[in-house]
Structure formats: C-alpha cells, structure tokens
Amino acid sequence: MGGWIKIFTGPMFARKTDELLIEVKRYLLAKKKVVLFKHSIDSRYSHAEIVSHDGRRMEAIPVSSSDELRSLIPDDADVIAVDEVQFFDQGIVDVVKDLAKSGKTVLLAGLDKDFRGDPFGPMPYLLAIADDVVKLTAVCTVCGGPATMSQRLIDGKPAPKTSPTILVAGKESYEPRCRAHHIVID
Numbered sequence: 483m484g485g486w487i488k489i490f491t492g493p494m495f496a497r498k499t500d501e502l503l504i505e506v507k508r509y510l511l512a513k514k515k516v517v518l519f520k521h522s523i524d525s526r527y528s529h530a531e532i533v534s535h536d537g538r539r540m541e542a543i544p545v546s547s548s549d550e551l552r553s554l555i556p557d558d559a560d561v562i563a564v565d566e567v568q569f570f571d572q573g574i575v576d577v578v579k580d581l582a583k584s585g586k587t588v589l590l591a592g593l594d595k596d597f598r599g600d601p602f603g604p605m606p607y608l609l610a611i612a613d614d615v616v617k618l619t620a621v622c623t624v625c626g627g628p629a630t631m632s633q634r635l636i637d638g639k640p641a642p643k644t645s646p647t648i649l650v651a652g653k654e655s656y657e658p659r660c661r662a663h664h665i666v667i668d
Contacts, residue, residue, distance in 0.1 A: 485582030489567075489608060491594040492618035494632040494656045499534040499565055501616060502591040506540060506563050509587070514560040518542035519551050521569035523648065532565045548573035552580075560587060567592035568602040569648065575607045582613075596647050597634035597656070598666050620658030629658035633665065640665040 490501045509516050520532050522544040532542040542563075545551045548570050555562055562581055567574060567590045581588050594609065594617075596602045609615055620629040634641035635655055643666050649655060659665075 485585050486587045486614070487578060487582050487608075487612045488587075488589050488614040488616070489612045490589075490591040490616045490618060491605065491609065493593065493595070493620050493629055493658050495658045496618035496620040496629070497534070497536075498591040498593075498618055499532060500536060500538055501618065502563060502565055502589055503532060503534065503538050503540055505589050506561070509561045514587075515556070515558055516561040516563060517555060517559045518563045518565070519545055519554070520565045521567070522546045523569050524566045532563075547571055548577045552577045555581070561589060562586055563589040563591075565591045567608060568594075568596075568605050570604055572604050572607070574604050575611065578608060579611055582611075593632060595631065597632050597641060597645070597649075598643055598647075599631055599664060602647075622660040622663055623657040624663035625660060627660045627662075629660050631659045631661060631664035633657045633659040633663075640667050642667040 490498045492498055506516055518532055518540055520542040530544055531539045533539040543554055578588050590608060592605055593602045594605050622629040
C-alpha cells in the first residue's frame with residue numbers, strides 16, 4: 483500500500499486529539515507498528531503522553547523540531563502519528579511528504595487557525611498535501627452554534643491581536659467560538 487496522510491483539524495476543544503488517538507488505536511488493533519510524537523512545547527497534561535482534554539491518553543515521544551522527529555522514526559514503523567503539529571517548524575511538511583512517499587501512514591492533529599483566525603504555522607501546507615482532511619468543529623460557548631475559531635481570553639476578555647501567537651493553555655485561556663462571536667482586539 484502507498485503512503486497516506488490524514489489530518490484532524492479545527493479549533494480548540496473540537497476533539498482533534500481524541501480522533502487522532504481513536505485512529506491510532508485502530509491501527510494498533512490491526513497489529514501495525516505505530517509511533518506517536520507530540521511537540522515538546524505542549525506539556526499541559528503530560529510531558530511524554532498525548533492527552534486529550536477528556537483524559538484519553540497514549541505514550542508519545544516529545545520532540546522540539548521536525549529534524550528531531552525525523553531522526554527518531556524507526557525504519558519498521560507503519561504509522562507515524564503527530565499531535566499539535568501546528569507548533570512544528572516548516573520542515574515538518576517535507577518530513578510528512580517523505581514519510582508518505584516511503585509508504586508510511588501519517589496521522590496528524592492540529593489547529594488550522596491561530597487565535598487571530600489566521601493560518602497556523604505549517605498547517606496550510608499540511609492540509610494541502612493531505613489525502614484526507616477531517617475538519618472538526620466545537621460548540622460556540624456564546625450561542626451554541628458550530629465553532630470553527632479558538633477565542634483566546636486574558637482575564638476573561640478577548641486577547642489583543644498583538645498577543646504572542648503561541649500560548650499553550652486550556653479552558654482557562656481559550657473558548658471555542660463561531661465566526662460571529664470570535665473577537666480579536668486591534
């Protein structure tokens with residue numbers, strides 16, 4: 483079988499990590515050798531595990547760059563899964579392409595947009611090369627409609643546009659919002 487790239491994407495609290503781990507479990511049940519990675523910047527719940535907001539967890543190798551990730555992939559791996567892929571450098575795009583070209587299945591999960599609503603890191607390029615994109619939504623905390631945006635909050639108020647792009651946090655700093663209720667202060 484040829485290589486395959488599948489991405490789970492959407493806003494915060496859209497079940498991206500849950501879906502990634504469910505997919506990983508399917509491959510494990512099929513007796514495939516799966517290697518899981520996460521970006522080391524994300525240590526919210528665990529340093530060496532991928533953990534969903536709901537508590538689903540699996541061991542993962544924390545890495546800080548695409549080069550480090552590439553160097554740790556065993557030749558006999560069938561499936562490579564990467565959580566929080568939006569935090570990686572642009573080199574992750576070539577790593578993913580090379581893995582798929584070599585016949586590996588690559589499973590990715592990450593935010594498609596940052597808190598401003600702009601494309602996040604390498605995600606637009608990864609989405610472009612993916613064979614299967616699963617675009618997930620959350621529920622808007624204001625109106626209950628489909629949420630496609632990640633609202634960053636500082637002391638309960640929308641964050642200014644000048645805030646740093648990366649802030650690794652959970653419910654205390656982010657809410658899922660629909661486009662109509664997503665606010666970025668200029």
